[in-house]
Amino acid sequence: MMIKTAIAGASGYTGLELVKLISNHPKASLEAVTSNSYQGKAFTDIFPSMRGFESLVCTPFDAVALSSKVDVVFLALPHKVSMAFAPKLIDQGIKVIDLSADFRFDDAKAYEAVYQPHTAPKLLEESVYGLCELNRDRIRSARIIGNPGCYPTSILLPLVPLLKEKLISPQGLISDSKSGVSGAGRSLSLTTHFCEVNESFGPYKVGNHRHTPEINEVLTKAAGEPVSLTFVPHLVPVTRGMVSTIYAQTCENVAEKQIREALNKWYENEPFIRILPPDKFPNMSHIKGTNCCDIGFHLEPESGRLILVSGIDNLLKGASGQAVQNMNIMFDIDEKAGLDWVQTPL
Structure with a gap:
């Protein structure tokens, strides 16, 4: 068919x-x-x-x-x-x-x-929130999918499993996220003009980005209590790619091994989630042109502070690739169909 x-x-x-x-x-x-x-x-x-x-x-x-x-x-x-x-x-x-x-x-x-x-x-x-790895069963029978935003995808995929497993506190979550300029769309805008973006770097919409309520709604459901993540997006002078560095406080006596085991348990059979080895972290160049989300982390043992880093291609796993992944699930075909290749390896 x-x-x-x-x-x-x-x-x-x-x-x-x-x-x-x-x-x-x-x-x-x-x-x-x-x-x-x-x-x-x-x-x-x-x-x-x-x-x-x-x-x-x-x-x-x-x-x-x-x-x-x-x-x-x-x-x-x-x-x-x-x-x-x-x-x-x-x-x-x-x-x-x-x-x-x-x-x-x-x-x-x-x-x-x-x-x-x-x-x-x-x-x-x-409508069903189309974060494929977390809502697959509901997506299968849906008539309408709300495909997640790029920033939310990069933030939710690392955090939701750890909140559900009660390994991190739902309080004090922070995400410092950087996006390529294509995330702003193709329409003309002064803020994405070449001369404004080239050789430049800075935050925007601090404290009032419209993706924040979307992120908080999903995190609140995962945690079972209200979550209010501090989200600071930045624009970087590249065409595509997104990296989110997320800070969380682990619950008492949680060790790095438990974090890794939880992420591996949730994502071991997920074709587009790559949990990186210790001391390896996502890089925009490594996820560009793929439908993958790379996740790396570091736990500071003295403070219990967990640093999660995720990387996606904002136009693929953050938008169109995830939309096709949703379609594959809705029509009960191989979830990887049309997505198991790298468009732009360089």
Whole structure:
């Protein structure tokens, strides 16, 4: 069986990554790409690198027209836009994987506090948070997936197992995270202008980044009590990649061996989670072009402070790669299909 797919909002960076992944997927085909700003244009006019690999033309979004063509639609749309598109697709019997924040939250009020009033709250109640390694069973039967953000993915994958195993305190968690510029999207912005970013480094949205409530909601469920992580994102002058350095306090008498055993137990059968050997830590260059999350750690025995470091490609495991992984789970095919290769090894 070939899974028939479409991508709404294909003209952005995550849209391009989805086109590349589906074009090389052994069990999926790309039937349509939509873009309001580029409708009528060949996809290869927008991204010339795809010449000879894709011949689709961008069309306006039309849920009824898509219903006769596809099984699933990836919504690679801006936050606040997907919630208008998703209900129309669900009504047509099409599954949805949304890469925006619109369907990531369990609590509509938490979403509305940082975005806007939600126009599809009933569908929000149904959506499944698509962190594949932690929610696989629910993803299998879902009609709509809220694909996690890149920063949350890099932070949640190391922390959730340790909180569930009661090895670290839910209080005092800190993440110092660095992202490549592609995480800001393809739209023009002064803050991501070459002259502003090149040879520069600094934090942004300190104390008010909109991914913080998403992270806290998942950590609170894992811990079984309120969690409020301090999250400080930084922009680094590279195109893609993300590294999060996370600080946690271990519970009393917890040793480094227990941390390693817990992470290995949770992730030993996960094809895209790589627990690094002692004294090895993630590097952007080592995860770029993969759907992997690398995790390394160091425990300070005197203080009991645990330093976790995770690395992902923000456009793949942090967005489009994880979306395809979700699709594979939803349609009960090999989870690694289309993802078990390295796009950009250098």
